[in-house]
Amino acid sequence: MPQDDINRQAFKEEAYDLLGELESALLELEENPRDQELIDRVFRAMHTVKGSGAMFGFDDIAAFTHDVETAFDKVRCGELPVTRELLDLTLRARDHILELLGDTTGTRAGSAQAKAIIAGLRGLAGAAGGQDAAPADPASAAPGQDEALAAASGGEAVTYRVRIRPGRDIMLCGTNPLALLAELRDLGAGQVAAHIGEVPPLSELEPEGCYVWWDVILATDKGEDAIRDVFIFVEDDCEVTIQVIDTLGALEGDSTYKRLGEILVERGDISADDLRRVLGEQPRLGDMLAEAGVVSREQVESALAEQAAVRRIRKDRDEQATASSIRVAADKLDDLVDLVGELVIVQAQISQMVSTRGDQELTTLAEELERLSDELRDSTLSVRMLPIGTTFSKFRRLVRDLSAELGKQIELKTKGAETELDKTVIERLNDPLVHLLRNSIDHGVEPPDVRRAAGKDPCGEILLCAEHSGGEVLITIRDDGKGMDPASLRAKGVERGLIARDADLTDKELFSLIFAPGFSTAQKVTSVSGRGVGMDVVKRGIDALRGSIDVDSRPGEGTTITIRLPLTLAIIDGLQVQVQDEFYVVPLSLVEECVELIQSPEERRREQQVLNLRGAIVPYLRLRDWFDIPGAPPEIEQIVVTGVEGQRVGIVVDHVIGEHQTVIKTLGRVYRDVEGLSGATIKGDGSMALILDVPRLVRIAAEARG
Amino acid sequence: MSQLIMTVDDSASVRQMVNFTLKNAGYDVVEASDGKDALSKLSGPIKMVITDLNMPNMDGITLIKNIRANPAYKFIPIIMLTTESQATKKQDGKAAGATGWIVKPFKPDQLLAVVKKVLR
Numbered sequence: 146m147p148q149d150d151i152n153r154q155a156f157k158e159e160a161y162d163l164l165g166e167l168e169s170a171l172l173e174l175e176e177n178p179r180d181q182e183l184i185d186r187v188f189r190a191m192h193t194v195k196g197s198g199a200m201f202g203f204d205d206i207a208a209f210t211h212d213v214e215t216a217f218d219k220v221r222c223g224e225l226p227v228t229r230e231l232l233d234l235t236l237r238a239r240d241h242i243l244e245l246l247g248d249t250t251g252t253r254a255g256s257a258q259a260k261a262i263i264a265g266l267r268g269l270a271g272a273a274g275g276q277d278a279a280p281a282d283p284a285s286a287a288p289g290q291d292e293a294l295a296a297a298s299g300g301e302a303v304t305y306r307v308r309i310r311p312g313r314d315i316m317l318c319g320t321n322p323l324a325l326l327a328e329l330r331d332l333g334a335g336q337v338a339a340h341i342g343e344v345p346p347l348s349e350l351e352p353e354g355c356y357v358w359w360d361v362i363l364a365t366d367k368g369e370d371a372i373r374d375v376f377i378f379v380e381d382d383c384e385v386t387i388q389v390i391d392t393l394g395a396l397e398g399d400s401t402y403k404r405l406g407e408i409l410v411e412r413g414d415i416s417a418d419d420l421r422r423v424l425g426e427q428p429r430l431g432d433m434l435a436e437a438g439v440v441s442r443e444q445v446e447s448a449l450a451e452q453a454a455v456r457r458i459r460k461d462r463d464e465q466a467t468a469s470s471i472r473v474a475a476d477k478l479d480d481l482v483d484l485v486g487e488l489v490i491v492q493a494q495i496s497q498m499v500s501t502r503g504d505q506e507l508t509t510l511a512e513e514l515e516r517l518s519d520e521l522r523d524s525t526l527s528v529r530m531l532p533i534g535t536t537f538s539k540f541r542r543l544v545r546d547l548s549a550e551l552g553k554q555i556e557l558k559t560k561g562a563e564t565e566l567d568k569t570v571i572e573r574l575n576d577p578l579v580h581l582l583r584n585s586i587d588h589g590v591e592p593p594d595v596r597r598a599a600g601k602d603p604c605g606e607i608l609l610c611a612e613h614s615g616g617e618v619l620i621t622i623r624d625d626g627k628g629m630d631p632a633s634l635r636a637k638g639v640e641r642g643l644i645a646r647d648a649d650l651t652d653k654e655l656f657s658l659i660f661a662p663g664f665s666t667a668q669k670v671t672s673v674s675g676r677g678v679g680m681d682v683v684k685r686g687i688d689a690l691r692g693s694i695d696v697d698s699r700p701g702e703g704t705t706i707t708i709r710l711p712l713t714l715a716i717i718d719g720l721q722v723q724v725q726d727e728f729y730v731v732p733l734s735l736v737e738e739c740v741e742l743i744q745s746p747e748e749r750r751r752e753q754q755v756l757n758l759r760g761a762i763v764p765y766l767r768l769r770d771w772f773d774i775p776g777a778p779p780e781i782e783q784i785v786v787t788g789v790e791g792q793r794v795g796i797v798v799d800h801v802i803g804e805h806q807t808v809i810k811t812l813g814r815v816y817r818d819v820e821g822l823s824g825a826t827i828k829g830d831g832s833m834a835l836i837l838d839v840p841r842l843v844r845i846a847a848e849a850r851g
Numbered sequence: 852m853s854q855l856i857m858t859v860d861d862s863a864s865v866r867q868m869v870n871f872t873l874k875n876a877g878y879d880v881v882e883a884s885d886g887k888d889a890l891s892k893l894s895g896p897i898k899m900v901i902t903d904l905n906m907p908n909m910d911g912i913t914l915i916k917n918i919r920a921n922p923a924y925k926f927i928p929i930i931m932l933t934t935e936s937q938a939t940k941k942q943d944g945k946a947a948g949a950t951g952w953i954v955k956p957f958k959p960d961q962l963l964a965v966v967k968k969v970l971r
Contacts, residue, residue: 151867152864152867152868152871155863155868158864159862159864185907186907189861189905189906189907192905192934193862193905195934197865199955199956200864200868200955201864201956207956316926317919317925317948318945318948318949318950319926319927319928319949319969320928320950320969321928323971324968324969324971328968377951378952378968381945
């Protein structure tokens with residue numbers, strides 16, 4: 146940000162000035178060691194350099210200046226005399242700060258010279274006795290900073306009763322009680338009841354005093370901490386009590402809120418006895434209580450207001466819950482999807498049959514049927530799709546707690562929270578993602594001081610990203626931590642007997658070693674990870690979802706983990722193809738185009754199988770060869786050009802039949818591990834076609850080719 | 852109508868940052884370099900003061916006392932800028948009449964959050 150640079154530049158100029166002034170003050174101080182004004186000038190210069198330095202990111206200068214400031218603070222208070230030694234050290238310190246200002250690489254911060262100066266100063270200051278405050282940590286408790294904290298404590302909407310009793314003199318400090326109430330209202334829906342019972346008659350009223358106090362019924366999902374934060378400046382001048390009076394869970398119970406008497410007793414406004422006594426008589430409890438002088442009219446009204454407010458909140462909540470969503474058992478949805486699948490198959494059969502009849506009316510009806518079943522298909526499948534965002538928000542809390550536990554500063558950024566995935570896929574992704582995040586936090590991102598020493602921002606970042614790409618969902622976890630070292634992975638792999646000593650592996654292959662069972666390079670086992678059972682379980686989980694997981698890393702810079710999942714919609718649009726007598730389906734979303742391929746037998750035998758597609762080189766593979774289908778190919782073959790992972794690959798088949806609505810049926814346990822197939826389907830004529838797992842196919846073929 | 856805030860600090864870079872942050876958020880700003888300067892500029896529709904504590908000529912605590920003694924500005928919110936190690940200063944500030952505090956170093960967002968909190 147340019148403004149940051151402007152600020153830094155401004156600070157540098159100011160610092161140069163201050164250091165110049167500092168030098169002259171110190172020299173003058175040598176002549177007049179007791180001049181208080183000079184001492185103050187020196188102290189202020191140090192204080193400003195330190196304070197402003199920290200503000201604009203010059204942490205090394207701030208940290209170094211801290212000790213000088215401490216020493217001169219003691220001088221200011223008369224605890225430490227101005228000696229030759231002190232002045233020497235301070236002048237040297239000043240020189241060092243000058244160096245730090247000019248030095249942009251930050252390498253000299255820990256130099257021996259700096260250490261000597263600090264040691265000397267500490268020696269002097271320590272001799273004067275007293276405690277030194279630790280250097281200021283940028284993570285200080287200014288309000289508004291810890292929004293993550295507040296959010297983490299929140300979640301569900303809870304109704305609180307907040308009783309605010311400001312001290313009489315609260316306004317003399319410039320506090321506006323109305324501002325406090327407004328800030329509370331920012332947190333959620335609130336009902337304020339004011340108590341003016343203590344306002345004295347005009348003759349006794351001090352106009353600058355605050356005699357009013359308030360009850361606020363507040364429904365918020367931000368958590369109790371957020372409510373307390375509102376009163377952070379007035380903790381000493383204002384009595385604040387917060388009570389939870391209603392939570393979402395209470396929805397199941399009785400929908401009528403407490404009775405007036407209960408509320409008053411709960412608040413301590415009346416005693417249970419008083420309540421009972423007065424109840425012995427008759428109507429309008431509130432009136433009677435007020436008349437009996439047991440409670441003020443306002444307190445009654447305030448309690449009635451609470452009752453009305455909570456009743457209303459509950460009613461709203463009820464309505465909302467019924468209006469916007471319904472709970473449905475997951476297996477009912479599964480049944481529905483199955484039925485829709487069957488319907489689509491039959492519809493395809495009808496369409497097929499109708500096309501051969503040539504009956505105009507029938508054809509029109511069949512087309513209408515096809516359109517409707519398409520819509521039904523899409524609609525039903527989308528019912529099971531949920532945005533992955535809810536999973537992402539759960540992780541914020543995890544990252545926050547875990548990084549705090551390990552003494553690290555880590556920020557979780559997310560992208561693509563609206564990306565939708567099938568409900569079961571999201572559920573089954575949860576554990577692997579949790580483990581991967583824990584890994585990044587535990588082993589990936591370094592502690593703040595290590596990061597600072599490496600010239601990185603002390604606060605690490607983990608980016609969690611989800612997006613649709615082709616027929617897949619891509620989920621990436623990227624951290625800017627210390628990355629993985631291929632060499633040490635290799636060593637561990639050899640040690641664990643997973644690879645041969647002389648095996649020649651690419652970096653990528655070495656990174657994939659982390660998924661092998663029993664592999665773990667963590668030196669010690671933490672409560673979080675390091676037991677060597679994590680990553681292989683993650684891989685198995687992803688495999689079970691028919692996805693794939695990739696790791697890329699750069700030592701010192703970070704690690705990126707990419708999970709690919711097929712968009713396992715139960716019904717997809719497919720392109721039906723034929724090789725000999727076998728039929729296959731290619732997911733239409735992956736198909737870019739089809740071209741003809743005419744080759745002589747000699748050309749066919751050549752190793753290099755690439756196609757020149759309008760100037761671009763597109764490699765291809767032959768399904769016939771891949772699946773070992775006997776027979777000879779026709780003279781003119783077809784290449785289905787697919788786009789996978791940004792790469793184009795051609796699949797050579799005999800014929801391209803056409804578009805086909807494909808209901809995915811799983812192949813059953815026996816065939817599940819066959820490489821290259823992701824399922825099967827029933828064609829319009831009732832026979833079977835196999836669905837190609839194109840990304841997998843392509844990847845394996847690429848690897849086989851080497 | 853933008854609200855006018857006075858910022859008092861002997862560090863020009865801090866003044867500049869506060870000025871920029873507040874102006875960007877729609878406030879008007881008048882700057883002063885120390886307590887004495889601030890008092891001389893204390894006039895007109897100033898709605899809030901943000902002041903450093905450690906300044907030449909007149910420090911923050913004295914400034915706060917003086918502002919509170921002026922009937923026209925007796926009830927405006929005053930925020931002091933302190934450093935971590937000045938915990939006792941917070942007490943002194945409060946006793947002198949400060950409304951709240953921000954600990955240095957602070958980020959622009961934190962500054963704006965506090966302003967929003969006390970100035971409505």
